[in-house]
Amino acid sequence: MRRSIPLAFAVALALSAAPSFAQDVTKSASAVPTDVTEIVSGGNWSQGETSGVFRAVVVTTTDGQASQARVIVQMLALEKGNPLPKIAKTIPIKEVEEKKLPNAFLAMDVENDNELTLIITSYEAEKDQDTSMMVKFDSTGKYEIVPPAKDEPAAGDTPGGAAKK
Numbered sequence: 001m002r003r004s005i006p007l008a009f010a011v012a013l014a015l016s017a018a019p020s021f022a023q024d025v026t027k028s029a030s031a032v033p034t035d036v037t038e039i040v041s042g043g044n045w046s047q048g049e050t051s052g053v054f055r056a057v058v059v060t061t062t063d064g065q066a067s068q069a070r071v072i073v074q075m076l077a078l079e080k081g082n083p084l085p086k087i088a089k090t091i092p093i094k095e096v097e098e099k100k101l102p103n104a105f106l107a108m109d110v111e112n113d114n115e116l117t118l119i120i121t122s123y124e125a126e127k128d129q130d131t132s133m134m135v136k137f138d139s140t141g142k143y144e145i146v147p148p149a150k151d152e153p154a155a156g157d158t159p160g161g162a163a164k165k
Contacts, residue, residue, distance in 0.1 A: 035059050037069070037103070043110035045075060045139040052077040052085055054116045054137065058104045069104035071096045071120055075141055089141045096120060101131060114139035117146070 032039075041055040055074045060067050071093045076085035096104065101122040109117040115138060122131040134146035 035061055038106055040106045040108055041076070042108045043116040045114050045116075047139050050077050050088065052088060054108070056106050056108065056118050058106060060103060067102050069096065069101045069122065071104055071106070071118075073116070073118065073135075073137060073141075073143070091137070091141050091143065093118075093120075093135055093143070095133065095135075095145055099131065 036057060037060045038058040039055065041053055043054045045052060045054060053076050055076055057072050057074065058069055059072070060069045062068070073091045073093065074087050075089040075091075077088035078085050099122075102124055103122050105121050107119040107121075109119060111117075115136065118135045118137065120133050120135065123129070124131070134148075135143050136146050137143045
């Protein structure tokens with residue numbers, strides 16, 4: 001999250017300074033498929049001579065009746081002399097797909113270098129149920145599901161958003 005404010009400021013400054021650049025940004029944003037329902041980026045990682053940032057993407061598909069959210073994390077590599085990052089690794093979070101969530105909303109917790117904690121939440125209106133999980137990534141792209149704290153309900157099971165006791 002710390003990097004998003006300077007990034008937003010830089011984009012806003014660039015948009016106000018160069019109208020032709022603004023048109024290119026609008027064109028690029030229009031090219032993002034509508035099934036990509038959320039994108040967040042932040043944190044940093046390094047492995048050997050390569051370094052970059054994490055980006056998480058929610059892709060929500062539908063069969064016409066129900067929707068299903070899938071979450072992937074990409075490790076974007078930053079190269080000297082190239083302002084645009086390259087995708088170094090794409091990691092689908094299979095546990096999200098297995099839960100068949102109808103939607104997903106993301107938040108990132110970035111406290112340490114080479115580490116990202118992704119907080120994934122979902123709300124299913126028909127069941128009035130919140131689902132959440134925390135996923136911790138390291139600099140190699142390996143991840144683990146973080147178990148809920150003992151005083152918190154298990155992921156996926158808080159009707160009406162109220163905590164179970």
